Amino acid sequence: MADDTLDPLIHVPTRLKIVATLAALPDGDVLSFTRLQDMIGLTPGNLIIHLRRLEEAGYINSEKTRNGTAPQTTVALTTNGRKALAAYTQALRELLSGL
Amino acid sequence: MNHGPGPANAENGGHFDPQQAAALLDKTTQETRRKIEPTPPWLLATRAAMVLAACSAVWLSVRGQHPYRGPTAADIPVLVAFIVINFTATVAVAKRATAGVSGRSRLRPAEIGVAALAWAAAVVVVAALAAAGVSFSLYPTTLLIIPGLAWAATMAARADWRRCATGLAVAVVGVAGVFAGPAGAWAVAGLGLCIVLLGNGAAIVRRQRG
Numbered sequence: 001m002a003d004d005t006l007d008p009l010i011h012v013p014t015r016l017k018i019v020a021t022l023a024a025l026p027d028g029d030v031l032s033f034t035r036l037q038d039m040i041g042l043t044p045g046n047l048i049i050h051l052r053r054l055e056e057a058g059y060i061n062s063e064k065t066r067n068g069t070a071p072q073t074t075v076a077l078t079t080n081g082r083k084a085l086a087a088y089t090q091a092l093r094e095l096l097s098g099l
Numbered sequence: 100m101n102h103g104p105g106p107a108n109a110e111n112g113g114h115f116d117p118q119q120a121a122a123l124l125d126k127t128t129q130e131t132r133r134k135i136e137p138t139p140p141w142l143l144a145t146r147a148a149m150v151l152a153a154c155s156a157v158w159l160s161v162r163g164q165h166p167y168r169g170p171t172a173a174d175i176p177v178l179v180a181f182i183v184i185n186f187t188a189t190v191a192v193a194k195r196a197t198a199g200v201s202g203r204s205r206l207r208p209a210e211i212g213v214a215a216l217a218w219a220a221a222v223v224v225v226a227a228l229a230a231a232g233v234s235f236s237l238y239p240t241t242l243l244i245i246p247g248l249a250w251a252a253t254m255a256a257r258a259d260w261r262r263c264a265t266g267l268a269v270a271v272v273g274v275a276g277v278f279a280g281p282a283g284a285w286a287v288a289g290l291g292l293c294i295v296l297l298g299n300g301a302a303i304v305r306r307q308r309g
Contacts, residue, residue: 006117006120011115011120012115013115013119013120013123016120016123016124016127017123017127020123020124020127020128020131021127021131023128024127024128024131024132024135025131025135025200025202025204026202026203026204027203028202028203028204029200029201029202029203029204029205030200030201030202031199031200032198032199032200032201034199035198035199035200036199038199039130039131039134074201076202089124092117092120092121092124093121095117096117096118096121
């Protein structure tokens with residue numbers, strides 16, 4: 001099976017969950033790091049590692065803001081990230097239809 | 100589903116086959132949509148049952164009134180309890196669902212202001228109509244027309260067509276009540292709002308599964 005047609009950056013369970021979670025947000029919305037962590041069920045350290053990989057590829061964008069006195073990190077999928085997930089989903093469909 | 104914790108699986112997807120990936124993608128998308136939905140279908144269904152019960156209770160007590168005098172003293176606590184429970188549950192559920200979510204989908208202060216102004220305007224218009232002796236000013240449904248239209252206009256500006264349709268449907272319930280008479284308007288309000296809420300819930304379920 002031609003698994004190599006699947007974007008290796010997304011084709012990892014944890015990162016697929018991260019990208020799918022962010023893609024399910026309404027357009028123009030961002031998610032706080034803590035809520036994302038809660039939804040994915042990862043330790044902060046693990047989540048940071050995966051987010052860094054996705055950010056380096058330009059798939060996500062993270063931003064530090066101040067929510068009152070506490071700093072807050074928000075994460076969102078970029079346009080490139082959405083396109084990459086759409087291409088990944090299409091590749092998955094083609095692979096599965098060929099089974 | 101277990102996606103396997105092995106190192107190859109975790110990092111480069113070596114044992115993560117396309118079927119597992121497709122299942123995980125679907126599951127995560129549906130779960131996320133469900134978790135961040137500020138008005139979950141179960142809440143809408145509960146509100147639908149409550150509004151039907153509250154308005155039906157009032158309708159049963161006023162339908163024999165000739166002339167119409169309005170809800171009795173026993174009905175008022177039912178209506179107040181309905182409004183308070185409805186508002187509290189809606190705010191609590193929405194707050195929990197949208198914790199950590201910010202951006203375009205959240206209502207802006209100006210939009211909340213428009214909604215509040217619409218309710219205030221509705222009360223003023225109804226009071227003015229009542230002072231002028233217009234019969235349908237005392238119908239419960241009359242109060243729904245202005246807020247329904249204001250909500251529809253606000254959501255149309257956002258291109259949120261589901262919520263725009265909800266606002267229009269509420270306004271239609273308001274207009275329909277005008278033709279039902281003072282007692283019948285309570286039945287129209289209960290049944291109409293129940294249908295609007297259930298329809299809204301069904302649309303959300305469809306979107307979550309889409």
